[in-house]
Amino acid sequence: xxxxxxxxxxxASSILVKxxxxxxxxxxxxxxxxxxxxxxxxxxxxLAGLDKYFNLLANWPAYISPLALTILPFSVQTxxxxxxxxxxxxxxxxxxxxxxxxxYVASAWLLAIAINLVSTGxxxxxxxRDVEMAVAAFVLARMTEVRxxxxxxxVSHERSANAVVAA
Numbered sequence: 001x002x003x004x005x006x007x008x009x010x011x012a013s014s015i016l017v018k019x020x021x022x023x024x025x026x027x028x029x030x031x032x033x034x035x036x037x038x039x040x041x042x043x044x045x046x047l048a049g050l051d052k053y054f055n056l057l058a059n060w061p062a063y064i065s066p067l068a069l070t071i072l073p074f075s076v077q078t079x080x081x082x083x084x085x086x087x088x089x090x091x092x093x094x095x096x097x098x099x100x101x102x103x104y105v106a107s108a109w110l111l112a113i114a115i116n117l118v119s120t121g122x123x124x125x126x127x128x129r130d131v132e133m134a135v136a137a138f139v140l141a142r143m144t145e146v147r148x149x150x151x152x153x154x155v156s157h158e159r160s161a162n163a164v165v166a167a
Contacts (some may be wrong), residue, residue, distance in 0.1 A: 012054040032089040041106060041133070042094035049087025052080045063126070065119040068093055094140070100148070103141035110134035 007090040009098045026034075060083075072079050090109060093102025110130045117127035 021113045026147045029141065031147070034140070034143045037136060037143070040096060040100055041103065041140055042091050042099075042139050044091070044133075045087040045106060045109075046091030046095070049084040049089075049091060052084025052087070063123060065116045067119055068116060088160070100141050100144040101146065102136045107137035107141065110137060124143060 039064050048057065054062055063078060064079070069076065086109070090102050090106050093099070094106060096102075111134045114127040114130040114134070117123040117130065
């Protein structure tokens with residue numbers, strides 16, 4: 001009989017199945033929320049960035065603060081193209097293995113956009129929406145850290161459980 005099969009004080013985050021310890025890891029409800037945030041916060045900036053070249057969703061130059069227009073060293077359209085590239089890269093980062101970094105960048109980027117919108121003296125509703133999305137991006141980054149730690153913990157617990165079973 002294995003020590004683990006008799007231990008009534010096994011960690012609450014593990015379950016005993018056929019003499020092996022299997023860890024629950026990241027709660028499936030949180031995993032679903034993580035995926036929803038990841039997909040939403042990854043696809044949205046990618047599509048918005050792509051639209052900076054087509055202006056189908058919005059007239060993007062209208063959202064630039066007059067203050068920003070005075071200090072830009074190039075045309076508004078060139079600036080929009082640069083912004084589009086940054087947004088597409090951030091979206092792809094969130095959708096790939098750089099979710100945490102991409103989410104932190106998205107959070108800061110969205111706060112900068114909100115500041116720009118407030119400085120126009122208009123678009124306050126859009127600025128509030130962008131602040132809320134910045135919070136969501138921050139939450140995704142933090143959830144990604146917790147999820148990564150839970151998955152790494154599962155791997156190390158699985159290795160130690162396999163070593164106990166093999167002994």
